Amino acid sequence: MRYTVAEIARALEAEAVGDAGAVVTGLAEPAQAGADDLALASSPKYADTLAAGAAQAALLWEGADWQALGLRAAILPKRPRFAMSRLTTMADPGHGFGNGVHPSASVDPTAKLGDDVTIAAGAVIGPEAEIGAGSIIGPLSFVGWQAVLGPNAFLREHVSIGARVRIGANFICNPGVRIGGDGFSFVTPEKSGVENVRETLGEQGDAGGQPWARIASLGAVVIGDDVEIGTNTAIDSGTIRPTQVGNRTKIDNLVHIGHNCIIGEDNLICGQVGLAGSVTVGNFVVMAGQVGVSDNLSIGNNVVLAAACKVMSSVKDGKVMLGYPANEMKTNLDMYKNTKRLPRILRDVAELKKAVLKSDGSD
Amino acid sequence: MRYTVAEIARALEAEAVGDAGAVVTGLAEPAQAGADDLALASSPKYADTLAAGAAQAALLWEGADWQALGLRAAILPKRPRFAMSRLTTMADPGHGFGNGVHPSASVDPTAKLGDDVTIAAGAVIGPEAEIGAGSIIGPLSFVGWQAVLGPNAFLREHVSIGARVRIGANFICNPGVRIGGDGFSFVTPEKSGVENVRETLGEQGDAGGQPWARIASLGAVVIGDDVEIGTNTAIDSGTIRPTQVGNRTKIDNLVHIGHNCIIGEDNLICGQVGLAGSVTVGNFVVMAGQVGVSDNLSIGNNVVLAAACKVMSSVKDGKVMLGYPANEMKTNLDMYKNTKRLPRILRDVAELKKAVLKSDGSD
């Protein structure tokens, strides 16, 4: 990157102060910043570390006293963390995947490539696949039979897009993502022990000893616009209709989304989350890392599923959940605090028994 | 697909009613069904949605009043969910990986390919590998040195089969599966803090500060017949003898199976399950999503490990387990209910203390 402070401030819709013509060629944390870097000191707690580096220009917080910090120029955005979105995009050098179709790529003659599409080294494009204009298919990635990618898709290396998967505009896909694996759907000839356990909460009955027959997944996956998916995440195909992911939903690494799930819009799904089959999720939902949701449940709008909670019944709009099994966070924290009070309760009960029943509390 | 209702009913060993000569060309959920689709309305709760679609033929439940539903033809299987296995297989269009060896594939001259084997674009077959007749190796997949695949293997894209891995007949393998990674086996020169923690349940002693030396995995993996493995799942090689997966066991996405595990037959292992090293599992076991099993434990036959439970001691035949640590489901549910009763217990104890000890219960 190579920008003046004024150019960056304009892009961030932020105030530039000092020598706005100063040129910066990189971003850095304050203590590591060189003389040509824009130091990122977004709150007063980072101000002290500026002196340890050599930055002459910095991104600071609104109202910061940039002159007292010894800077030549500064940018003062209203919400520095939000400014990081535009700023890091401006500074991103990309991945150097080249232009056009690399000679080592294998593109089926029936595939349709839009204008200005890059197919990097070793990538494979299957028959009748369609790649939207401006898309970049990373090295050793695969787009399957009749799969459709909208404009401006960016696939990193080793991505799998299965047959008949359809994806909207501006898709961002990290290494090793798998869209359209076969759903994990198996059935026994007669009612299974697991079906009995669910009904009785614990008893399998006499259903054991049956082999599992496979149900094939014919429904593929449909993904909306502006979706981003993290490294080695897997989204399985639906059985008859597609598994769905709505517009602007962001999914982190190593997430498992089972067959037939319908995920809404504007969700944030963090690392190693697992959604079993046929889960429905509303809009503006946040799931923290390692959350699990059992099959066939419904998660409402504006729900927060906090760290590693295991959801075993459907969740209504606006709830904040925690625990295994997941409860409302306040309930879960109360249960935890009460469990921590058990030693005192045990002492109190022993004392009471001694006083009342003349027992010493031992079994 | 293109079948008459009679042909499908015959394949499903189910009753056909109405105009059994009617032709269907696809499967659909009732509300989305077009005039040529077979609508899947497997229980009375889906009956209402048939009217929203245009289907003239449907798969219904035994004894359904198909004429009252306005259909021209219907199929009435005894267990509609089980009928889905055969039905979806009949309708599966496959992945279009082509036939024969794709010119962009790399097959070592010492590899042995059976009759009618497909090696798709970009795939790599290593030296002395053997691929059984009728197998399909998907795009960009890899089969290593001296690995052996039985007849009719179907590997999707980006699959890794490591050196010396041996797999039986009819293997189905989803994208990004890794068979035969190196086991996670490390050892310290002297007894480690972790060894001490296990013995004392909490104390490391003075064993800290030792580096970890690697134990290589020489044993590879042996997999039986009719096994299916889900997307991005990893099964590590054994140290001296192979890690084993028995016949007809089905494994879902992002599962971790450590080195030296011996998994029995007819198991169902759901998404993101993790088995540490040297776990032994019987037959007809079901593990729900995100279950974890500590190393060197034994899981009996016909066990159900329910959602996200963490197994920290061996489990006997037929048990149904839940919780962290895993207990029998009934015990776990009782512990949970009792914890929910703690606010009442706290109130009762405070009241008793007041009555008996003239204390107000505050610390």
Place this chain on the structure above:
Amino acid sequence: MRYTVAEIARALEAEAVGDAGAVVTGLAEPAQAGADDLALASSPKYADTLAAGAAQAALLWEGADWQALGLRAAILPKRPRFAMSRLTTMADPGHGFGNGVHPSASVDPTAKLGDDVTIAAGAVIGPEAEIGAGSIIGPLSFVGWQAVLGPNAFLREHVSIGARVRIGANFICNPGVRIGGDGFSFVTPEKSGVENVRETLGEQGDAGGQPWARIASLGAVVIGDDVEIGTNTAIDSGTIRPTQVGNRTKIDNLVHIGHNCIIGEDNLICGQVGLAGSVTVGNFVVMAGQVGVSDNLSIGNNVVLAAACKVMSSVKDGKVMLGYPANEMKTNLDMYKNTKRLPRILRDVAELKKAVLKSDGSD
């Protein structure tokens, strides 16, 4: 392999007894051992199984009565488990990835390969990448733009090393590892509901309904010397500075390491562990399978995070943690035992209420 018992004993710095000139050509568990195998019977509990096999030579424990076991020769190391490290390395036949650059590999003309580098079939090396001397890049693996690998790297198949990632000497990388995916970093225009939940422990306030803007990851990943990483593990790039993994740290399969994490030296991180963004980890830390650590926490030196614990606040040096939320193991085990005592407490309180308050304890 083909060694005399004396050669192996010398390499293991262990005592050889009996016919030290005896030749062994493989390693085996005692019961499966053939006449030319070295049987591995590292403790008295395995001694009985020797008779079931045909081994004439064995690795035993210090002071073992090898003659009474009917052997012709034996090796008696001080710590047999530690001896396995050197022994399995000696016996490892490798993966047969060949020598030199395979004709199907794609190496950018601006990449720099050290002496004696192997680039296996289908691998892709990007522009300005540097591969250290003696390295082996496995089939279908990818090394990105300006990535640097030190000497003697060994990458298995389907590995991704992203742009600008820097890795030290003797790196071992299992199939499907992804280094340098984009960090999961998103921000809302105004304060988000999740930021409110963290402050209030449960209340989102009125912050719902905002879309997520992406923060790009510019910092790549820096990995030290002698690091090993397991199958399908993902380590994300840092935002401005690199995510870091220290010397000699070993990471297992399907692990998620978020952006900006700083992992120290000599750690052991087991399968399916997840570290959210900006976690700092000291040295000589052990994390068991399925452990989770919330973002921005600090884990001290010599910490043990036991099976599947979920760490929700920072952990000081030397602690041993267990549970969800993670507590010191002793505290967690006490809480568990106390919860198991609840039925007795309930009975006691009911009895006391009856005696004192003339109540029968029902609500």
